[in-house]
Amino acid sequence: MFPSVRLRRLRRHPQLRELIRETQLSPKDLILPLFVRHGQDKKIPIPSMPGQFQLSIDHLVREVREIDALGIPGIILFGIPEKKDALGSDACSDSGIVQQAIRAIKDTNPSLLVMTDVCFCEFTDHGHCGVVHEETGRFDVDNDATLELLQEQAVSHARAGADMLAPSGMMDGMIEAIRNGLDEFGYDHLPIMSYAAKYSSGFYGPFREAAESAPQFGDRASYQMDPANGNEALREVELDVGEGADILMVKPALSYLDIIRRVKEGWPEVPLAAYNVSGEYAMVKAAAANGWIDEQRVTLEILTSIRRAGADMILTYHARDVARWLN
Numbered sequence: 001m002f003p004s005v006r007l008r009r010l011r012r013h014p015q016l017r018e019l020i021r022e023t024q025l026s027p028k029d030l031i032l033p034l035f036v037r038h039g040q041d042k043k044i045p046i047p048s049m050p051g052q053f054q055l056s057i058d059h060l061v062r063e064v065r066e067i068d069a070l071g072i073p074g075i076i077l078f079g080i081p082e083k084k085d086a087l088g089s090d091a092c093s094d095s096g097i098v099q100q101a102i103r104a105i106k107d108t109n110p111s112l113l114v115m116t117d118v119c120f121c122e123f124t125d126h127g128h129c130g131v132v133h134e135e136t137g138r139f140d141v142d143n144d145a146t147l148e149l150l151q152e153q154a155v156s157h158a159r160a161g162a163d164m165l166a167p168s169g170m171m172d173g174m175i176e177a178i179r180n181g182l183d184e185f186g187y188d189h190l191p192i193m194s195y196a197a198k199y200s201s202g203f204y205g206p207f208r209e210a211a212e213s214a215p216q217f218g219d220r221a222s223y224q225m226d227p228a229n230g231n232e233a234l235r236e237v238e239l240d241v242g243e244g245a246d247i248l249m250v251k252p253a254l255s256y257l258d259i260i261r262r263v264k265e266g267w268p269e270v271p272l273a274a275y276n277v278s279g280e281y282a283m284v285k286a287a288a289a290n291g292w293i294d295e296q297r298v299t300l301e302i303l304t305s306i307r308r309a310g311a312d313m314i315l316t317y318h319a320r321d322v323a324r325w326l327n
C-alpha cells in the first residue's frame with residue numbers, strides 16, 4: 001500500500017546529495033570566447049552581451065591575466081580587423097589582428113590554452129564565411145576556394161603561436177585541408193577542434209553584433225545546418241572524424257542537447273565540446289536584469305545540463321562568472 005522503494009531517501013542529506021551527484025561542473029570545463037579589435041586602449045561594451053567587450057590588445061592582455069588567475073584553462077579568440085575586404089585578407093596575414101593578439105598573450109601568459117576561430121565572416125566585407133561567388137541572382141560560398149584560404153589562415157595562426165585551431169565555417173573538407181596545411185608546415189602537433197555540427201541559428205544574433213559579422217546579403221543556410229535535422233549532424237561528425245578532427249563541437253548548445261547526446265553516444269572516445277552561444281547568454285542576462293530569474297542558479301543549471309547531455313567542455317561567455325561563483 002505504501003511504496004517501499006523511496007528515492008527521496010537519497011535526497012534528504014546535503015552531503016549525500018553531493019556524493020550521488022552524477023554530473024560535475026567546474027571552471028576547468030570552460031573555455032571563454034574573447035573579441036579582440038584593432039586600436040589602442042579600447043574596451044567597448046557589447047550591448048546585447050552584458051559583461052562582454054571588444055578589447056584592444058593592451059586590454060586583452062590584462063583580461064587574460066585575470067582569466068588565468070580564475071583557473072579557466074583556455075580562451076578562443078575572435079578578431080575584428082581594421083579593414084575588411086572581399087577575401088578577408090586580414091585573417092591570413094601574419095600581422096592580422098588575431099595573430100598579433102596570440103603573440104601578445106603568449107608573451108604574458110604562455111601557459112593559457114589559446115584557441116582561434118578559423119573562419120572568414122569577421123574579416124570579409126560581405127560577412128560570409130568564405131569566398132563568395134555570384135551567379136545570376138544567386139550567391140554562394142565557393143567551398144574549394146575557401147579551403148585554400150582556410151589552410152593559409154590556420155597556418156598563420158599556428159605560426160603566431162596558437163595552441164589549437166577551431167574551424168567554424170562548415171565548409172566540406174575543411175578539417176582535412178587544415179590538417180594537411182598544418183602538417184606540411186611543421187605543425188602536426190597542433191590539434192583541431194571542429195565545429196562539426198553547426199546549425200544555422202537565430203541564437204548567433206548578439207555575436208554578429210559583437211563581431212560585426214552579419215551577412216550583408218543572403219544568409220548562412222547554404223553552409224550551416226537546418227535546425228530540423230539530427231541525422232545529418234551525425235554525417236557531419238563522421239566526416240570530420242574521418243578527416244582527423246581531434247575534438248568535436250556541437251553548436252548552439254541548448255536547443256541541441258539531443259545532438260550532443262547522440263554525438264557522445266556515437267563517438268564516446270572523441271572529446272566533445274558544446275558552444276553555449278551569444279543568444280543563449282543574452283537571454284539569461286536580459287531576464288536576470290529584469291529580476292525575472294536568478295542568474296547564478298539558472299546559469300549553473302544550464303551549464304550542468306549541457307555537461308549532463310554529454311559535453312566534456314563548454315565554450316561559454318559565462319565562464320568568468322562561473323569561476324567566481326564556484327571558486
Ligand code: PBG
Pocket residue numbers: 117119120121122168169203204205206207208220276277278279
Ligand atoms: C563564425 C562563428 C559564429 C559564431 C562563432 N563562430 C557566427 C556565425 O556563424 O554567424 C557564433 C558564436 C555565438 O553566437 O556566440 N565565425
